[in-house]
Amino acid sequence: MFNPNSSGIVYDIKRFAIHDGPGIRTTVFFKGCPLNCWWCQNPESRSPEPEPKGQLRTAYQGDLLYRDDGLIGKEVTVEQLLKEVEKDVLFFDESGGGVTVSGGEPLLQIDFLHDLLQGFKAMEIHTTVDTTGYAGYDRIQRILPLVDLWLYDLKLMDDSLHRKYTGVSNRVIIKNFLQMYEEKAPLLIRVPLIPDITDTDENLVAIAHFLSSVDKNLPVELLQYNQFAESKYERLGLPVPGGHKQPQSTDEIEQKKDIFRQYQLKVR
Numbered sequence: 001m002f003n004p005n006s007s008g009i010v011y012d013i014k015r016f017a018i019h020d021g022p023g024i025r026t027t028v029f030f031k032g033c034p035l036n037c038w039w040c041q042n043p044e045s046r047s048p049e050p051e052p053k054g055q056l057r058t059a060y061q062g063d064l065l066y067r068d069d070g071l072i073g074k075e076v077t078v079e080q081l082l083k084e085v086e087k088d089v090l091f092f093d094e095s096g097g098g099v100t101v102s103g104g105e106p107l108l109q110i111d112f113l114h115d116l117l118q119g120f121k122a123m124e125i126h127t128t129v130d131t132t133g134y135a136g137y138d139r140i141q142r143i144l145p146l147v148d149l150w151l152y153d154l155k156l157m158d159d160s161l162h163r164k165y166t167g168v169s170n171r172v173i174i175k176n177f178l179q180m181y182e183e184k185a186p187l188l189i190r191v192p193l194i195p196d197i198t199d200t201d202e203n204l205v206a207i208a209h210f211l212s213s214v215d216k217n218l219p220v221e222l223l224q225y226n227q228f229a230e231s232k233y234e235r236l237g238l239p240v241p242g243g244h245k246q247p248q249s250t251d252e253i254e255q256k257k258d259i260f261r262q263y264q265l266k267v268r
């Protein structure tokens with residue numbers, strides 16, 4: 001039995017999401033992230049606490065559901081979130097969708113995440129957790145039985161580059177990934193294609209080589225660079241980290257997919 005009064009800090013809910021797992025999904029964004037990626041798409045997610053809008057300058061102008069009293073981010077209970085998500089159950093049933101918990105890094109708020117996932121399971125809702133993999137394995141293990149799909153990010157295989165561009169080593173991420181694979185966790189690997197940082201042939205070959213050495217049946221998704229984050233920085237009055245970048249063309253994406261296909265991996 002889960003605790004409906006368990007609470008955590010959430011900064012947004014996105015309805016009708018179609019890129020966060022199978023079917024139509026409702027994505028809940030937890031606040032707080034242990035990484036500090038140069039290209040962070042969600043700068044408002046990084047601090048674990050609600051932040052004054054003024055601190056983020058002109059503030060994010062999107063439709064943040066959990067923006068309250070001039071703060072970005074709000075403490076909510078499991079019960080409140082279950083009620084929000086319940087409104088979308090019909091769409092989940094018709095599309096094979098469900099709920100995705102994203103961030104930031106959801107594993108940072110493990111007690112809240114655990115109770116929330118238990119609540120979703122009690123409602124028979126498909127659950128996906130979008131993670132950096134950067135956490136103690138005990139946290140992952142605690143929720144393994146409650147997660148139907150993991151969206152697992154692999155960014156850079158070279159540890160010194162990983163440290164440079166995300167602020168942390170990738171060793172824990174890779175170790176956790178291997179342990180999860182051993183425990184038969186359902187994994188979808190996602191590679192964000194950041195121009196000249198993660199989308200280099202060298203890095204993609206290294207990721208493909210690593211994955212194929214584990215299991216050629218592991219599904220991989222390449223995420224085209226999204227300029228939306230750049231306009232978010234501009235609205236926040238912050239410099240775009242690393243400057244403006246162009247998304248990869250369709251041809252370039254195909255070339256990058258070919259790298260994975262050459263390793264007999266299933267890529268999309």
Ligand code: SF4
Nearest residue numbers: 033035036037040104
């Ligand atoms: S892991 Fe995601 S939320 Fe965290 S800093 Fe990187 S891009 Fe931002």
